[in-house]
Amino acid sequence: MNNTSYRWLQxxxxxxxxxxxxxxxxxxPSRKKVKHKNKVSAEVKQHRLEQKRIAEKLRREKIQNDxxxxxxxxxxxxxxxxxxxxxxxxxxxxxxxxxxKRARRIQQNLWKKTHGHDKKENKKLSExxxxxxxxxxxxxxxxxxxxxxxxxxxxxxxxxxxxxNGQNVNPEVRITLIxxxxxxxxxxxxxxxxxxxxxxxxxxxxxxxxIVKKYRRLSAIRKNIVPIISxxxxxxxxxxxxxxxxxxxxxxxQDQVISFYEENxxxxxxxxASIKMNGKQVTKRYMNATIKDLHSQFCSQSTYRVIYSxxxxxxxxxxxxxxxxxRNTCACxxxxxxxxxxxxxxxxxxxxxxxxxKILSSCLCDSISELCLSRKCDKSxxxxxxxxxxxxxxxxxxxxxNNSMKKLTQSLQSNELGLLIDFSENYSSTNPEINKLxxxxxxxxxxxxxxxxxxxxxxxxxxxxxxxxxxxYNFSEAGHGKSSADRISGxxxxxxxxxxxxxxxxxxxxxxxxxxxxxxxxxYIDCVTEDEISNIDSIxxxxxxxxxxTMKIHQYTWNKLQHNCILFNSLSCFDCSNKSPCxxxxxxxxxxxxxxxxxxxxxxxIAKIKKSENSSPKLTKNLKCLEKDVAKDILGKNETxxxxxxxxxxxxxxxxKQYIN
Numbered sequence: 215m216n217n218t219s220y221r222w223l224q225x226x227x228x229x230x231x232x233x234x235x236x237x238x239x240x241x242x243p244s245r246k247k248v249k250h251k252n253k254v255s256a257e258v259k260q261h262r263l264e265q266k267r268i269a270e271k272l273r274r275e276k277i278q279n280d281x282x283x284x285x286x287x288x289x290x291x292x293x294x295x296x297x298x299x300x301x302x303x304x305x306x307x308x309x310x311x312x313x314x315k316r317a318r319r320i321q322q323n324l325w326k327k328t329h330g331h332d333k334k335e336n337k338k339l340s341e342x343x344x345x346x347x348x349x350x351x352x353x354x355x356x357x358x359x360x361x362x363x364x365x366x367x368x369x370x371x372x373x374x375x376x377x378x379n380g381q382n383v384n385p386e387v388r389i390t391l392i393x394x395x396x397x398x399x400x401x402x403x404x405x406x407x408x409x410x411x412x413x414x415x416x417x418x419x420x421x422x423x424x425i426v427k428k429y430r431r432l433s434a435i436r437k438n439i440v441p442i443i444s445x446x447x448x449x450x451x452x453x454x455x456x457x458x459x460x461x462x463x464x465x466x467x468q469d470q471v472i473s474f475y476e477e478n479x480x481x482x483x484x485x486x487a488s489i490k491m492n493g494k495q496v497t498k499r500y501m502n503a504t505i506k507d508l509h510s511q512f513c514s515q516s517t518y519r520v521i522y523s524x525x526x527x528x529x530x531x532x533x534x535x536x537x538x539x540x541r542n543t544c545a546c547x548x549x550x551x552x553x554x555x556x557x558x559x560x561x562x563x564x565x566x567x568x569x570x571x572k573i574l575s576s577c578l579c580d581s582i583s584e585l586c587l588s589r590k591c592d593k594s595x596x597x598x599x600x601x602x603x604x605x606x607x608x609x610x611x612x613x614x615x616n617n618s619m620k621k622l623t624q625s626l627q628s629n630e631l632g633l634l635i636d637f638s639e640n641y642s643s644t645n646p647e648i649n650k651l652x653x654x655x656x657x658x659x660x661x662x663x664x665x666x667x668x669x670x671x672x673x674x675x676x677x678x679x680x681x682x683x684x685x686x687y688n689f690s691e692a693g694h695g696k697s698s699a700d701r702i703s704g705x706x707x708x709x710x711x712x713x714x715x716x717x718x719x720x721x722x723x724x725x726x727x728x729x730x731x732x733x734x735x736x737x738y739i740d741c742v743t744e745d746e747i748s749n750i751d752s753i754x755x756x757x758x759x760x761x762x763x764t765m766k767i768h769q770y771t772w773n774k775l776q777h778n779c780i781l782f783n784s785l786s787c788f789d790c791s792n793k794s795p796c797x798x799x800x801x802x803x804x805x806x807x808x809x810x811x812x813x814x815x816x817x818x819x820i821a822k823i824k825k826s827e828n829s830s831p832k833l834t835k836n837l838k839c840l841e842k843d844v845a846k847d848i849l850g851k852n853e854t855x856x857x858x859x860x861x862x863x864x865x866x867x868x869x870x871k872q873y874i875n
Contacts, residue, residue, distance in 0.1 A: 478508055479501045
């Protein structure tokens with residue numbers, strides 16, 4: 215029998231019954247009825263689908279929470295998408311036909327609508343769930359409180375029956391136990407329901423006397439009735455009085471602090487300098503130091519630790535801080551009455567001036583002249599018109615300079631730096647990429663607006679910072695140069711005044727520097743020595759080239775391409791370049807590459823003065839103005855004196871000399 219026949223034989227054995235002797239088919243097997251599976255309802259299918267979605271969502275969240283698994287998932291998805299693209303199953307929008315494109319757009323719009331609707335529904339459901347969760351939590355809490363009350367709501371009789379446990383006892387014993395439970399329950403309820411600390415203290419002291427201590431029942435009272443009670447038993451005759459809980463040494467420390475204030479203060483020698491305290495007149499006292507210094511001194515001397523806030527609160531009212539302007543003076547009745555009238559008019563906006571000096575200055579050309587004070591001066595007629603013209607020009611320069619500075623600060627680039635400085639301020643370059651420097655400050659003649667500073671800013675500063683290509687220095691209008699840079703100097707002056715009024719002497723610069731470095735921690739303070747000043751003076755050339763009209767300068771500029779040239783402007787201009795003179799406010803320039811002509815101007819001036827000596831002992835008005843302008847512009851305030859001495863003119867009388875003012 216070959217293999218094929220054998221396989222067929224095995225197949226027929228399953229379905230046929232053969233006769234063992236003859237090998238013939240005896241009968242066919244009875245056909246079994248196949249039971250068809252029951253059809254699944256739509257609700258069951260929907261439920262199974264929902265369960266599958268939830269399981270798939272959990273699986274994705276699990277993958278996203280695991281970085282490695284998420285990375286593998288993304289890699290597999292990319293490979294799968296590439297494979298589907300190659301097979302043509304995943305097509306881009308360009309590869310689809312017009313019919314397929316319309317179908318996909320309809321599907322996307324439908325998805326957006328359903329997704330937005332589901333999102334809104336989920337948001338509403340989440341808000342409702344929050345409210346329901348809050349309601350459920352509150353109900354749980356109420357149920358918990360009710361269970362607690364129910365557990366504690368056993369009556370005294372029930373509790374006594376539970377203690378006796380069915381034993382037969384004397385009725386008096388039962389009544390006594392019930393009375394005990396009733397009293398304990400009542401005292402505990404009174405203590406818990408009361409909101410007064412006084413009542414709680416008195417209740418605790420009333421039930422914790424000597425008898426309780428004798429039989430050692432204080433812990434039982436603390437456990438069953440009053441949870442917080444002092445272990446000290448009050449042995450006084452008045453146990454039902456409220457006693458304020460104070461520290462034993464608090465009064466002693468308070469007396470020590472007050473005594474320390476009095477020891478470190480001095481009495482004011484004035485009978486009117488007194489205040490009323492507790493029905494008594496107490497003389498005021500000036501403290502010798504600040505409260506902070508006194509607190510440090512008290513902590514170093516006393517063994518008790520008192521914080522600063524408590525130390526300040528315990529300061530007596532009659533111990534006050536001294537003031538610089540507190541001094542007794544004898545005032546003039548006429549001056550004071552007139553000043554009070556001016557202040558009253560000023561408060562009602564009838565006058566703009568608020569002092570008598572301002573009133574005289576606005577009405578008179580010279581407030582100390584006899585003719586002006588007697589109202590006989592002819593110059594006072596045109597004084598107001600002259601002052602008005604000066605004020606209008608002054609106001610114009612203020613407005614223009616402020617607007618120019620504002621425009622500059624708003625248009626600074628990343629490679630430009632603006633400095634707002636005041637006298638005695640130091641600055642260092644911390645940004646090496648800065649190549650344009652704009653300086654804004656006031657214009658004092660002795661510090662900034664002079665030929666020495668012109669030379670140092672434009673010739674010495676670029677040597678220190680070689681990356682600078684443009685420098686623009688701007689001066690504010692006279693009297694309007696105060697800025698945030700002046701706050702530091704004001705704070706330092708106030709600090710020095712405070713040290714003086716507390717008796718600390720500031721005798722020289724070194725003592726002032728030591729005080730400032732000790733007191734001022736947030737401001738960098740450095741000292742410029744005489745050697746450093748001498749080194750800077752040695753850099754300056756011997757003969758400066760003058761510029762007539764220095765007091766009218768409000769801006770000067772420098773450029774690296776023309777490093778020996780300085781351009782001067784009457785007002786600040788940021789529209790023109792620094793490489794050429796300004797077309798709006800140009801005043802002139804100084805070129806250090808040309809030979810210095812300062813000596814020639816000085817010689818010409820001296821020659822004119824000598825010529826006027828031979829002709830007339832008086833100087834002409836033009837010569838006076840020329841000498842005055844050159845003196846201010848060339849040499850500054852400090853060198854003007856020597857020029858005035860050289861320009862003396864001797865009169866016929868050798869004892870009298872006339873100076874150029």
